[in-house]
Structure formats: C-alpha cells, structure tokens
Amino acid sequence: MVRRQHAQRNIFEMILPDGEKLWDPALRRIDEVLEDEALIDQVEEALRRRRPQSGVRGRPGTPVAVVLRMLVLKHLYQWSFEECEREVRGSLVYRAFCHIGCEAVPDDTTLIRVAQALGPEVLKAMLERLVEVARRRQVVRGRKLRVDTTGVETNIHHPTDSTLLQDGVRVLTRTLHKIRRVVGKLRFRDRTRSVSRRVFAIATESRKLGEEGQAGLKKLYRQWMGTTRAVVRQAARAVGQAQRRAKPLAPRRRQRVQGLCQQVKHMSALTRRVLEQTRARVLKGDTHHPGKVLSVFESHTEAIRKGKKVKPTEFGKLVKIQEAESQFITDYEVCAERVPDGELWEPSLERHQQLFGRPPHLATADAAFASAANERAATAREIKHVALPRRGRLSAARRAHQQQRWFRRALRWRTGCEGRISALKRRHGLSRCRYRGAAGMERWVGLGVLANNLLALARAPAPKSRMSSKR
DSSP: OOOSSOOSOOHHHHTOTTGGGGSOHHHHHHHHHTTOHHHHHHHHHHHHTSSTTTTTSSSOOOOHHHHHHHHHHHHHTTOOHHHHHHHHHTOHHHHHHTTOTTSOOOOHHHHHHHHTTOOHHHHHHHHHHHHHHHHHTTSOOSOEEEEEEEEEEOSOOOOOHHHHHHHHHHHHHHHHHHHHHHHSOOOOOOOHHHHHHHHHHHHHHTTOOHHHHHHHHHHHHHHHHHHHHHHHHHHHHHHHHHHHHTTTSOHHHHHHHHHHHHHHHHHHHHHHHHHHHHIIIIISOOTTOSSOOSOSSSTTOEEEOOOOSSOSOEEEEEEEEEEOGGGOEEEEEEOSSOOOGGGGHHHHHHHHHHHHSSOOSEEEEOGGGOOHHHHHHHHHTTOSEEEOOOOSSOOHHHHHHHTSHHHHHHHHHHTHHHHHHHHHHHHHOTTBOOSOHHHHHHHHHHHHHHHHHHHHHHHSOOOOOOOOOOO
C-alpha cells in the first residue's frame, strides 16, 4: 500500500530542540523545494502503477516522500544504495530531511526496487515541474539557451572480441548450472577452464608483431570460435531437456526454469552476434561490421568518439544537455542511437518553446551544431541572436559576423556548458552509469539532472521583491 509520508513528530523536537542549526543551508532550501505537492504526486502515481492494487492493498510501503528524498540524497552526494542507507540511518539531519524521524530507514534492496518504478516519463515530468518552480522563483526566465552533448559510459569492461566471447560462454555455463540445480540431471560440458586458457593465449599472442603474430592470432581465434559454437549448441540442447524435465515440477519451480531458459536463449543470440562480428573483424579484416555488440550485459552500449586525447573512444550512450540561465538544466535526452549533434538542434529549440511559451533571445552551441540549416531554423523561430561558430576556412563576411561583440560574449557564455557537464560527471556520477539496462541509463541520467537542478535552486539568490514607492 502506498503512503505519502510518516505521521509522527519531528525527531528534532523530541531529542534536539536546537537541531535546526545543524542543517546545511543548501539542504534546507532543497527541503523546501521538495515540499512541492506536484512532485510528490508524480512519484506517488508512479508507485501506484507498479501493481493493479498497489494504492489500496498490501502492507504499508515506504512513504513516497521518503523514497523521493532518499533518491535525491543518493544522487546529490553520489552514494551507492548501501551508503545512502547507512548515512541516513546514522544522521539526525538526513533523517529529518527524508521525513523518517524515529521510523525505520528503508534498506538498500527496498530502495532499489522502488526506484525502478521511476521511468523516464516520470523523471521528465518532475523536471518540467522544477522548471516551473525555477520560473516562479525567477531563477530562469528562458531568455538564453545553450546545448551540448556528452557521453555517459555504461558499467562494462573494455570490449575485445576474445573477452566478449568469454563473457557469453561464462554466462551460458553459469545459467545452465542454475537450471541443473532445479531440474536435476542435465547433460552439458563445463568449458570455463579451457575458455580462460584460450583467452590468456590470445592475449599473449596479440603482443607479437608481424605476419607470424597475426597468423598465430587467427589460428587461436578459430579454435576459440569453435569452442564457443560448441557451447552455444549444447546450451540449445540443454534448454530442450530442461523444458521437458520441468513439466512435472511445481508451478513456481517450473516458472523459475522457464525464466532461466529465456536467459539462455537471449545470451545465445548475443553470443552468435559476437561470433559473426569476430569472424568479420579478425578473420576477414572488416573493422566496420554493422551492429557491433560491445557488451553482452549492456547490449545497448555504443562507441562514442568525442575527439578527446585522454579517452578517444567512450562506451556508453550519447546524452544531450540543454540549459537556460543560472546553470539550470531545462531538458535532457538519452539518444537511443548515436546521431550527429546537429540533428539535436531543432528538437532543442522546440522543447524550449514548449517549456517557456516563447523562443529564447539567445541560442548557442558548439561547432558540432553549426550549419546553415540550423541557423535558418533558429531564425525562423524569431530567435534574435544565434551563435553557432563555423569550422574551417571562413569567408570575410562570416568572419566579421563571428567577430561581433554579442557573438563573442555568447560563445563565452556557451563554454559554461562544459563546466556544467563536468559538474554532472564529478558531483552527480554521470561519468559512468551504475544502473543496468537502457531504462537504468534513463533513470541514472534523469536523477542526476534533478539533483543538479535542486542544487542550482538552493544556491540561487532569493528574488528581489518589488517595493511600491510612496508618493
């Protein structure tokens, strides 16, 4: 059953009468923002949709306000779920902030399950609500817009053909062992030891230079691919045996076997794709094989090249960050597929128009967004100043246009987007996603953006009240 909050006295009133002085001023202002009923309503609606009767049946669950505030703390300070539980349990300030008081603190597994109910549509709606709050507090006015993209890495190891095949074989063997423990006797061969030796031999052979080293590497890969194909074939046979043996079992055990068999089929399909790309890349020399698998665990991972010297290639998802004034993020997007930055320009302008009801006075981005079509699209929306620096050799007219004072000031303001992305990565964990799957990436980025905006609201100066002059 879903509850909004605990009904009890504040622990500070009972134990520490002057406990209000222990609060961090920024945390106090965030607490005031989270009192907004619309934010709580959105989270409550998401929790009610988990089951058909979640709102009225079952034992009392973790209150909505506690869930929202603990997730904010987790992403505000870049904690794990275990650290969040421990810090809240041991701090009077965090207990008061999360509206827990003397009640029991939800454990980390409970928070993990509840957090999965917050999908991208819920987080986008919460972000819209924060934009309304920021406009009401005069933190943002929608007069400026800057857009940039960044890569958020998935939590995977560096992908190589040999280790991807090893991951597939290891997971298939492990899952078949789980099925055997449920159904009993199951015929398959455990090849994990030979797999480890093959991977080590490939790593050693890859250090050799010249044609002899390449020939030896291809020979080892052919043997390794043969072993992998044998494991995939025996996994298919074992699934058929397990399904036949599961028929007389109890319904719950039979359902367990069906779930494990689906995992085997899914991993077998991914391993076959890895076999195809290994044959194309290693044996045929086609390094541009389409639909590459970069991880069998996070199959949505893509290769992102942003031109960085330290890390030329990142493995994750491309994320668009859209800002207004006061370092406030008004929109974000986790791109389902890698797209050129220029294609994100017009959707950003449309989103700004939806949020603020009018186009910005100034719109700017880096050179990856610059094109004549994007400038025309911004001008057609009656944006007065469009600052998109062009690359390469410029004409005299274009050079004079980019040397104007307003253009150079706009580019200086645009560079603040780089600092905002850096803060998101360092302070709120957007350098690497710790949640699983595409939905986990959406949730990780969305909660990080919400934490950033709450901190921006807390640090913004109070709006100046207009005093009526006495005549």
